[in-house]
Amino acid sequence: MRALLALFAAILAVPLLAQSAVPPAPYAYRQLEDPAQEAEAVALMETLRCLKCQSQSIADSDAPMAGDMRHQVRSRIAAGEEPEAIRAWLVERYGDYVSYAPTVSSTTWPLFVVPALLALVALLVLLSRMRRRGSENAS
Structure with missing residues (x-):
């Protein structure tokens, strides 16, 4: 019975181990080449809350989720999307809590x-x- 429980626990732990091995998104820690776009991205990232840390902006947080959100912001800025459109998309996706500047x-x-x-x-x-x-x- 103990062996069966140990096997069951090991099977449940495998997805957790795989999740921690996922590399960060490309723009999570790398800046955009265009300084104007990077400044726009950083300004937006400072007004968005890390949903895992809850007391830090995504610009300051080292949480993997904040890295993914930074990647999304930088990718969308690089694609020419306006910061307010990106904010609206993130609010729609994560709720009003994600924004330090609620409407x-x-x-x-x-x-x-x-x-x-x-x-x-x-x-x-x-x-x-x-x-x-x-x-x-x-x-």
């Missing part, structure tokens, strides 16, 4: 409205307290 949409509007509402409530509370203090001091 207002049906799913992201609370990110923009809730802070404004909280600031308005705080301002109203502050004004009401100031009025009460003013009326207490006047009496």
